[in-house]
Amino acid sequence: MTYCVGVCLEKGLVFMSDTRTNAGVDNVFTFRKMFTWEVPGERVITLMTAGNLATTQAVVSLLNERMKAPEDRQPGILQAETMFQVAKMVGGLLRDTVQTQSEKGPESEATFSATIIVGGQIAGAEPRLFLIYPEGNFIEASDENPFFQIGEAKYGRPVLLRGYDPSISFEDAVKLLLLSFDSTLKANLSVGMPLDLLAYETDSLNITGQQRIEEDDPYFTGLSKSWGEVLNAAIRQLPPFSFASKDS
C-alpha cells in the first residue's frame, strides 16, 4: 500500500509520500514514489504514484525516456506548454500501461491499476494540481477540494479535513501532513517510513524545499509523541456526555 498527499496552498504546493511497497507482508521494499523534474526558472513538476509498482515505474520510465530522446516526435513533459498538457500526457501513458499489462500475458489475480497525483508550475501560468485515474482521465484541485490523497487515504483524512487552511505556511502545512501520516502509519503496516517531502513556492519556478524524513527524524518522533498528548488534552477539554435521565 501507499499514502501520498498533494496540497494547494496560497503560497504554493506541498507534496508528501511514503516509500513502502509490499506484496503480501513478507515482500517489503522501500521505493521512491515521488518524482520531480525541474528546469530552474522555467518549470517544476512533481508526480506521486500509488498502486501497482510495475505500472507506476513503467509510466515514470516512459516519461524519462521521452526526455532523453528529444528527436523523438512525441514531446515529453519538459516540452509541454501547460500543466494541463502534462496531466494529459501522464494520463495517456498510465491508461496505456494499465491496458497493455491487463490484456497481454498470462492472467493474474493482481490488479495492474494505479493512481497518480501530478502538480507543479510552468512559467506563464498558475501552479496546478491534478489527480489522475487509472483510466487516464483526471480532475483538478479547486478551492472546494484543495488537496488530493491517494493510496491508504482514510486514516489520515479527518485531521486534514479539520486542520487544512489555505493560508498556512509551508512549515505548518508540513506539520499537518506529518500528523496525517502519523495517523496512517499507526493504523496500517503497509504504509512506512521514510517519507519524501517537496515544497514548491508559487512563481519561484525552483524547488523550494525537498527532503527525506527518516524513521528516526527527531522532529517527526517528537511530533508523534506530543500529538498523543495534545490530542488527549483536547479531548479532555470537551464536556463529557450526559445520559438522559430514565425518568424523562
Next chain:
Amino acid sequence: MTYCVGVCLEKGLVFMSDTRTNAGVDNVFTFRKMFTWEVPGERVITLMTAGNLATTQAVVSLLNERMKAPEDRQPGILQAETMFQVAKMVGGLLRDTVQTQSEKGPESEATFSATIIVGGQIAGAEPRLFLIYPEGNFIEASDENPFFQIGEAKYGRPVLLRGYDPSISFEDAVKLLLLSFDSTLKANLSVGMPLDLLAYETDSLNITGQQRIEEDDPYFTGLSKSWGEVLNAAIRQLPPFSFASKDS
C-alpha cells in the same frame, strides 16, 4: 455502509452504531443495527451488525424466533450459559445465512457477507465482547485489543487509538465514540445519523443507559463544532516543521 464500535472499559461495555443503510446513493434508509436482549438481573446481550442488511436481519430474526419457541429443541441466546456460547450461536447462524443466500437463487453481484459485534454479561461470569466474521468464527476483545469496529472503520480509528483509556468513565467513553463517529460522518456519506448508544455497567445485569442520538442533538452538534476548534488549537500548539537548510 455502516459504522459500529464496541468498547471494553474497566467499568463495563459501551456500544455505538449508526443507522444508515443504502444500496447505491439513492436507496437510503434508516435501520436499527443495534439489538439488545435483557433479562434484568440475569443477562444483558447487545449485538451490532454491518454488511448485507438481508443477512443481518435474518440472523436477528432467527435469534428472536428461537426465543419465542421455547419448546424448540434448539436453545436460544436467552438459554445460553455463557457469552462464548452466545457468540458461537450467532456465528453459526451468520455462517449458515451467508452460505444459504450465496448458494441458492439467481447469481448476484452483491455480496451477502456481514460482520457482527456481540457483547454482554451473563450472571456468574465476566462481561465479554466478540467480533464475529461472516465465516462464523470469532475473536474476543483483550487488553491489547479492547475495542472492535465494523463497517467504515478507518476514518474514526486514529482518534480511538489515541484517546482510548480503559479507566475512563462511561460519559467520557461516549464522548470519545462520538468524536470517532464525527470523523466518519464528515468523510463518508453512507454513515449517517441518528446514532444508537448503549452502556452496560459490569455486574449490574441491567442496561445502564440506552438512547438514540438524533441529528440535531445539542450535545453532539456542540461537540462536533468545539472539536474543530480544540483540534486546531492542539495542532497550533505543536512546533512547526523546519526545512533543512540547503547548505547542510
